Amino acid sequence: MRLPYSWLKELSGIDWSPEETARRLTASGTACVLEMPNPEHFQNVVIGHITKLERHPNADRLVVTEVNTGDASHTVICGAPNCAVGQKVVLALPGANLKGELAVKPITMRGVKSAGMICAEDELGISADHAGIMVLDPDAPIGQPAFEYLGLDDPVFNLEITPNRPDCLSAIGVARELAVLAGRPYAPKIDPLHEGSRAASDFIKITIADSQACPRYAARIITGLKIGPSPWWIRRRLLACGMRPINNLVDITNYVMLETGQPLHGFDYDRFGSQEVVVRRATEGESFTTLDGKEHRLDPTVLMITNGHAGVAAAGVMGGLESEVADTTTTVLLESAYFDPGVVRKSARRLGLATESSYRFERGIDPNGVVRAADRAAAMMVRFGGGEVAAGVVDNYARTISPVKIALRPAQVRRISGADVAVPFTETTLRGLGMDVTSGDTLSVVVPTFRPDITREIDLVEEVIRVYGLDNIPVSRQNGGPLYTPTHRHHTIKTDIRNILIGLGFEETMGTGFAHAERLQKIDPGLDPIRVTNSMSDEFGVMRTRLLYSLLLSAGNNVRHRNMDLAIFEIGKVYLKGEKAPLEPEYAGVLLTGRPDGVYWKGKAFESDLFELKGVLAALAEGLGLEPVSLRLEPAPGYDPAQSVAILCGGQVVGHGGLVDRRICRMFDIKQDCFGAELELTQLIAPERARKPFVSLPKFPASTRDLAVIVDASVTAEAVLNEIRAVGGGLVEAASLFDLFTGEPVPAGKKSLAFSISYRAADKTLEDEEVDRVHGRIVEYLGQKFNARLRE
Amino acid sequence: MQIILDELGRLETDAVRQITTAGTLDILEELRVQVLGKKGRLTAILRGLKDLTPDQKRDIGGRANQLKSKLEELIVSRRDELMGAASGPGLIDVTLPGRPLHHGHRHLVTLVMDQIVNIFQRMGFEIADGPDIETDYYNFSALNFPPDHPARDEQDTFYVEGDRLLRTHTSGVQVREFEKRKPPVKIIAPGLVFRNEAVNARAHCVFHQVEGFFVDTNVTFSDLKGVLEAFVYEFFGSGVAMRYRPSFFPFTEPSAEVDIRCFFCGGKGCPICKNEGWLEILGSGMIDPAVLKNVGYDSERVSGYAFGMGVERPAMLRYQVNDIRLLFENDIRFIRQFR
Numbered sequence A: 001m002r003l004p005y006s007w008l009k010e011l012s013g014i015d016w017s018p019e020e021t022a023r024r025l026t027a028s029g030t031a032c033v034l035e036m037p038n039p040e041h042f043q044n045v046v047i048g049h050i051t052k053l054e055r056h057p058n059a060d061r062l063v064v065t066e067v068n069t070g071d072a073s074h075t076v077i078c079g080a081p082n083c084a085v086g087q088k089v090v091l092a093l094p095g096a097n098l099k100g101e102l103a104v105k106p107i108t109m110r111g112v113k114s115a116g117m118i119c120a121e122d123e124l125g126i127s128a129d130h131a132g133i134m135v136l137d138p139d140a141p142i143g144q145p146a147f148e149y150l151g152l153d154d155p156v157f158n159l160e161i162t163p164n165r166p167d168c169l170s171a172i173g174v175a176r177e178l179a180v181l182a183g184r185p186y187a188p189k190i191d192p193l194h195e196g197s198r199a200a201s202d203f204i205k206i207t208i209a210d211s212q213a214c215p216r217y218a219a220r221i222i223t224g225l226k227i228g229p230s231p232w233w234i235r236r237r238l239l240a241c242g243m244r245p246i247n248n249l250v251d252i253t254n255y256v257m258l259e260t261g262q263p264l265h266g267f268d269y270d271r272f273g274s275q276e277v278v279v280r281r282a283t284e285g286e287s288f289t290t291l292d293g294k295e296h297r298l299d300p301t302v303l304m305i306t307n308g309h310a311g312v313a314a315a316g317v318m319g320g321l322e323s324e325v326a327d328t329t330t331t332v333l334l335e336s337a338y339f340d341p342g343v344v345r346k347s348a349r350r351l352g353l354a355t356e357s358s359y360r361f362e363r364g365i366d367p368n369g370v371v372r373a374a375d376r377a378a379a380m381m382v383r384f385g386g387g388e389v390a391a392g393v394v395d396n397y398a399r400t401i402s403p404v405k406i407a408l409r410p411a412q413v414r415r416i417s418g419a420d421v422a423v424p425f426t427e428t429t430l431r432g433l434g435m436d437v438t439s440g441d442t443l444s445v446v447v448p449t450f451r452p453d454i455t456r457e458i459d460l461v462e463e464v465i466r467v468y469g470l471d472n473i474p475v476s477r478q479n480g481g482p483l484y485t486p487t488h489r490h491h492t493i494k495t496d497i498r499n500i501l502i503g504l505g506f507e508e509t510m511g512t513g514f515a516h517a518e519r520l521q522k523i524d525p526g527l528d529p530i531r532v533t534n535s536m537s538d539e540f541g542v543m544r545t546r547l548l549y550s551l552l553l554s555a556g557n558n559v560r561h562r563n564m565d566l567a568i569f570e571i572g573k574v575y576l577k578g579e580k581a582p583l584e585p586e587y588a589g590v591l592l593t594g595r596p597d598g599v600y601w602k603g604k605a606f607e608s609d610l611f612e613l614k615g616v617l618a619a620l621a622e623g624l625g626l627e628p629v630s631l632r633l634e635p636a637p638g639y640d641p642a643q644s645v646a647i648l649c650g651g652q653v654v655g656h657g658g659l660v661d662r663r664i665c666r667m668f669d670i671k672q673d674c675f676g677a678e679l680e681l682t683q684l685i686a687p688e689r690a691r692k693p694f695v696s697l698p699k700f701p702a703s704t705r706d707l708a709v710i711v712d713a714s715v716t717a718e719a720v721l722n723e724i725r726a727v728g729g730g731l732v733e734a735a736s737l738f739d740l741f742t743g744e745p746v747p748a749g750k751k752s753l754a755f756s757i758s759y760r761a762a763d764k765t766l767e768d769e770e771v772d773r774v775h776g777r778i779v780e781y782l783g784q785k786f787n788a789r790l791r792e
Numbered sequence B: 001m002q003i004i005l006d007e008l009g010r011l012e013t014d015a016v017r018q019i020t021t022a023g024t025l026d027i028l029e030e031l032r033v034q035v036l037g038k039k040g041r042l043t044a045i046l047r048g049l050k051d052l053t054p055d056q057k058r059d060i061g062g063r064a065n066q067l068k069s070k071l072e073e074l075i076v077s078r079r080d081e082l083m084g085a086a087s088g089p090g091l092i093d094v095t096l097p098g099r100p101l102h103h104g105h106r107h108l109v110t111l112v113m114d115q116i117v118n119i120f121q122r123m124g125f126e127i128a129d130g131p132d133i134e135t136d137y138y139n140f141s142a143l144n145f146p147p148d149h150p151a152r153d154e155q156d157t158f159y160v161e162g163d164r165l166l167r168t169h170t171s172g173v174q175v176r177e178f179e180k181r182k183p184p185v186k187i188i189a190p191g192l193v194f195r196n197e198a199v200n201a202r203a204h205c206v207f208h209q210v211e212g213f214f215v216d217t218n219v220t221f222s223d224l225k226g227v228l229e230a231f232v233y234e235f236f237g238s239g240v241a242m243r244y245r246p247s248f249f250p251f252t253e254p255s256a257e258v259d260i261r262c263f264f265c266g267g268k269g270c271p272i273c274k275n276e277g278w279l280e281i282l283g284s285g286m287i288d289p290a291v292l293k294n295v296g297y298d299s300e301r302v303s304g305y306a307f308g309m310g311v312e313r314p315a316m317l318r319y320q321v322n323d324i325r326l327l328f329e330n331d332i333r334f335i336r337q338f339r
């Protein structure tokens, strides 16, 4: 909400500077940004009087005017359709720099010189209006700088009003805050209202069919009105508040809404269609055209103002086209009502409309301020519209809303704030906020109905604390709470995994948790993801069921930018449908593509492959204190069946991975092989096992023998290694594969495996003969079991 | 026997001269084999010792072994000389790249979130987490959001099938933890949150939050200020000016937004602080008695504070990242900039 400084100053009587005012408001809960005017934008902009007007000799659409600015007369060309002799206008003379971007210079247009520019509102930055030049009130003083006359030197506060403070959606509400902060009494003055002789009740009666939705509906009748523009000061305040002036009647209803917070609506009485207001729910399928020209099909969620047979307004949201105030209107039916906040909220949503009016009703206006606002608007209509107010208010207060009474124990202020707030301060503050306070050990507080947010003791405590100032509460130097905080296993495992993978050169990525349904379906056709029902974009259409989705998305983003060599990982949740509640298991995923190690001048770079992935997984398992990693060929969705594996630690499956299905990679714009793995986090938490005592370091030397055998291609390295260990008994300390070879001279369908075997005994130095015997036995067994023959 | 001694003498003279003048490592190795190898001259002499008398063995053996040691030392020192010459100054290009070993990077969000969580852990907050897919009860109702109240509009919500929603804040963890525990409860809860908003440079539909709360007897706003000040000093720098602005959250009363002095302009006003001189960093307040009541706590006996802060915003402020989308695009050239 926007409010000009002058208005708040006038209502509250404060004498703070605009900056101080903004600071105080912000510090007490009305967040506020001060917008200071820029006088430079109005240099050489003065009020002029059009004394002469002729057609431009060489241009149909232009006129040549003489504009008197008191000390001089200027010849100015103007193209606006509404330009006329006798008007007071805003003239920008050479040297002016409007809005800091439009420099005015003397120019010649089709042979005629122009010594300035008559301004429209948009050129001055007052509004977006460019329909014509701005025409000032007839009494505007010629030659006065426009900046002063137009009141543009008035700073504006841009206020952020929290949803609990409907009272501050008004100048009076904010002024009351200021008065409390300044410790001043607050008493807004009320203009006397002179009523005519004819009774309003002769014009209209009000029937409320649903008093739950509409507790109160009041109306005043104003006759003999003449529609015209509002005086400049009203228009200026509306403009400063961000509203567009329309005509005196509409402007007054808006002005009073901004002043009091009470939305008002003026109907053209002669076009109202009856002499009775009936407030009722819309019927199913009822049709209604709002004054923005849109037709709506309604249902009973919408509360309607009707003339007994047809709708004239959607209550609290927007009026109808039919009975809108027009240039011909002379009699106005002025509505001031209180609608239930929830009902207006639902109506507005149903209609897809959000208006200044619905915004205030939804948050809750003052049911007991309804008539005061109607009176204020009626008085202004008399003054600025030449009308007469019919006697009396037609006021149907069907369901009375009374102020609430709350008991406040003053000690609670200290208990919650920790500050020594004196009881007199508490009482003064609450009174300043418009409450009735009866002193005593426990204060009895009556809360006015313009503060629907205050219903409990704690709400009063809050009011006192915020006015006292949160910045004035002392900062505690102590820290309480439990003695210690236990370890959070899931948090520490994530940190451990990050540390290991980062150490291995991996970059951490972060996905959104969302997935595109079709793409996710391609990765995991069997899983039915949790659908987002109100997403604006397919990209956020479902919840991801696989970390692989996010990894590929990240990889695709990189490959598109020619970052071809990637080692990335992500730790996060996937979302699965569950029996009672959705499941959110956490995963750690890695992805390798290209040559993440980069090139090295001493050797050739590795392309990522399954064994690079396996190495990473092995290092990760070792770092986490898990059993060694093994892989087992096993199809897993999203991976190429030829290189798709289950990942095991000590026989337990901890995840899946492999070569990502190339068709899926291409879907993410990746045309190179990607190797990925997804590991379930809970499986990576090493079980709490009994700690094994340490093993003594060997005292006796080891002997090493190499062994190269030719076996069938189907024989796995692991099977041969297991056999070597089994046959070697306790003497084989370590055996590792150091070469794999196929092709000439190894026969087709065969492969050569070369192992380095280290023999060692714990209790003695092994003699060569002993080693030779065991080694020989291994060769023999490998021959029997795998039909392996020695290669030399 | 004299013959053997003469032979040793000749060998010594020849070998010493040859070794000390050997021009290359290859020549030196050849010499070593000729003299000390399996079929070398000195090895042959040593082998011949077994045919001698014990006295002779001692005399000649002693000399031969002395010579062996001397020659071995000479060879080693000549080898060092030759190798030193080969790799002498100017001969090795030390600007050649080292073996490409990489150290990866934590994601910027993790980096900052870990820092935040760590600071609060040191102040005695225990880590907890809750589900991302929440019920209306934990995300709104239990936190005192009335049904059909505009306060719900402040947080555009993603709904998912099964009558659930994606949590709009981490505050639901408060309720879940209170239900499980008895005061004192002192928790820090980091996590992902979701808002159904259009994605642009300034806002994303997902971001991370860290929620902290403490309920015990006699917990006051003053205690909240103590903890938050400690956090701000640790995270943003000691002595950074702070201010508390009363605000509104349905689950705290009173509520406060906490700003710190803009560290780009020092408070004079700049585009980053939108000329306000302050940067908003977190929301906080005293837990509303209605929330305590919802979890079965007696608000007359215990009180508590809660605070919640975004992670992306301080992360972006700290490194002047101007587009939040960069955080989720995961371009490694971006990720590698933070450590």
Ligand SMILES: [Zn+2]
Binding pocket: B262, B263, B264, B265, B266, B267, B268, B269, B270, B271, B272, B273, B274, B275, B276, B277, B278
């Ligand atoms: Zn700044």
